[in-house]
Structures are given as C-alpha cells and as structure tokens.
Amino acid sequence: xxRVSLEGNFFGRNHTYITFPEYNPCKHIKLDPPANIQSxxxxxxxxxxxxxxxxxxxxxxxxxxxxxxxxxxxTALNKTPSSSLPQxxxxxxxxxxxxxxxxxxxxxVSENEDSYxxxxxxxxxxxxxxxxxxxxxxxxxxxxxxMQFLFIPLSFGALLYLFWNCKLSSSCFLTxxxxxxxxxxxxxxxxxxxxxxxxxxxxxx
Numbered sequence: 124x125x126r127v128s129l130e131g132n133f134f135g136r137n138h139t140y141i142t143f144p145e146y147n148p149c150k151h152i153k154l155d156p157p158a159n160i161q162s163x164x165x166x167x168x169x170x171x172x173x174x175x176x177x178x179x180x181x182x183x184x185x186x187x188x189x190x191x192x193x194x195x196x197x198t199a200l201n202k203t204p205s206s207s208l209p210q211x212x213x214x215x216x217x218x219x220x221x222x223x224x225x226x227x228x229x230x231x232v233s234e235n236e237d238s239y240x241x242x243x244x245x246x247x248x249x250x251x252x253x254x255x256x257x258x259x260x261x262x263x264x265x266x267x268x269x270m271q272f273l274f275i276p277l278s279f280g281a282l283l284y285l286f287w288n289c290k291l292s293s294s295c296f297l298t299x300x301x302x303x304x305x306x307x308x309x310x311x312x313x314x315x316x317x318x319x320x321x322x323x324x325x326x327x328x
Contacts, residue, residue: 127142127146128142129142149238149239149240150239150240151240151241152232152239152240152241152242153241153242153244154179154183154230154231154232154241154244155244155245156228156229156230156244156245156246156247156248157173157174157175157185157209157228157229157230157244157247158173158174158175158247158248159172159173159174160172160173160226160227160228160247160248160249160250161173161250162226162250162251162252163252164252164253164254164255165215166215166255167214167215168212168213168214168215169212169213169215169218169224169252169254170210170211170212171187171210171211171212171213171226171228171250171252172209172210173209173210173228173247174209175209175230180207180208180209181207182207182232182233182236182239183207183230183231183232183233184203184204184207184230184231184232184233184234185203185204185209185211185228185229185230186201186202186203186228186229186230186243187201187202187203187204187211187226187227187228188200188201188202188226188227188228188246189202189213189224189225189226189227190224190225190226191219191222191223191224191225192222192223192224192225192251193223200217207233211228215254218254219254220254220255220256221253221254221255221256222253222254223251223252223253224251224252224253224254225249225250225251226249226250226251226252227246227247227248227249227250228246228247229243229244229245229246229247230243230244231243231244
C-alpha cells in the first residue's frame with residue numbers, strides 16, 4: 124500500500140496531514156466505459172455486444188440501461204448480464220413493436236473479486252435499435268373481409284351464369300323432343316358449386 128499525505132504551510136509553519144495512512148490503488152479504481160457498443164435485432168431478441176480490454180473480461184460486471192428513444196433516461200430499464208461475457212440479450216417480449224430504443228452501459232470490477240475494487244465507470248456511447256413491426260390483427264381481419272366481399276359477388280355471378288347456360292340448353296333439348304338431361308343435372312352442379320363456395324369462405328375466415 125501507499126501512504127498519502129497532505130503538506131502545507133500555515134502561518135509560517137509547515138504541517139503534514141495524513142489523509143490515507145494505507146492507500147491501496149487497487150481498491151480505488153475507476154474504469155473507462157465499455158467501447159464499440161453494437162446491437163443486432165432479430166424477431167425473437169435484441170443482442171447487444173461491446174468490447175473491453177481482454178485482461179479485464181473475467182473480472183468485470185456490467186449494467187445495461189435501455190429506454191424508448193423519445194423518453195428520458197429516468198424512465199430507463201436496467202438489466203444485468205448473468206455472466207462476465209461482453210454481451211447481453213433483450214427478449215422481444217420486453218420491447219414494443221415498431222418503437223425505436225436506445226441503450227447504454229457501464230462497468231466496474233465484480234464484487235466477487237477480492238484483489239480489486241472499483242466504482243462504476245461513466246456511461247458508454249449509445250446504440251439505437253428497433254424491434255421489427257408486426258402486422259396488426261385488425262389489418263389481417265380487414266384483408267380477410269375484403270377478400271370475402273370480393274369473392275361473394277363473383278361466386279353468385281358464376282352461379283347465375285351456370286344457371287342461365289343450363290336453362291338455355293334445356294330449352295333447346297325440349298324443342299327438339301329430346302330429354303332435358305341438363306335440367307336434371309343442374310341441381311347436382313349447383314349443390315357442388317355452392318359447397319365449394321362455402322368451403323372457400325370457411326378457409327378465408
């Protein structure tokens with residue numbers, strides 16, 4: 124350890140004042156903040172990485188703060204990595220879709236370390252990220268109903284067309300004295316086509 128003292132001349136006399144009789148620099152450290160902070164966002168999480176000197180990796184602990192970009196840091200959420208690795212993950216469920224976030228972090232010597240002790244560093248530079256937007260349920264319903272409204276008139280138009288063709292064919296057959304087989308088969312065609320429409324509408328829902 125070291126002995127830190129303060130000397131001064133007061134009223135023409137020299138005086139020595141002992142400030143720290145046993146000062147150990149290893150117990151009074153303030154580190155530089157983590158550097159090169161970067162974020163990578165996927166559909167399930169946001170991974171934030173940074174860098175520190177290699178010889179400090181195993182003895183440091185970190186604190187991450189993140190918030191919505193437009194909010195103040197007083198509203199920020201804190202997150203502590205579970206290991207000394209220079210990375211942390213934020214689950215997508217912790218982020219609002221389509222909102223821009225900003226994050227920063229600081230470090231200090233781990234409290235489990237006996238040989239060194241430090242206070243928190245200053246906050247690092249920030250990184251900005253955004254969770255990808257997810258289509259709203261109302262938009263999906265709107266698209267489905269639009270398809271239904273378009274499909275229904277087209278389906279009935281096809282039914283009318285089929286009915287008209289069958290009617291004309293049956294008239295021609297009756298005029299020539301032949302059996303009106305198209306008239307007999309029309310109900311079966313109509314039921315089959317109606318069944319197809321109902322099934323398709325069920326799928327659209």
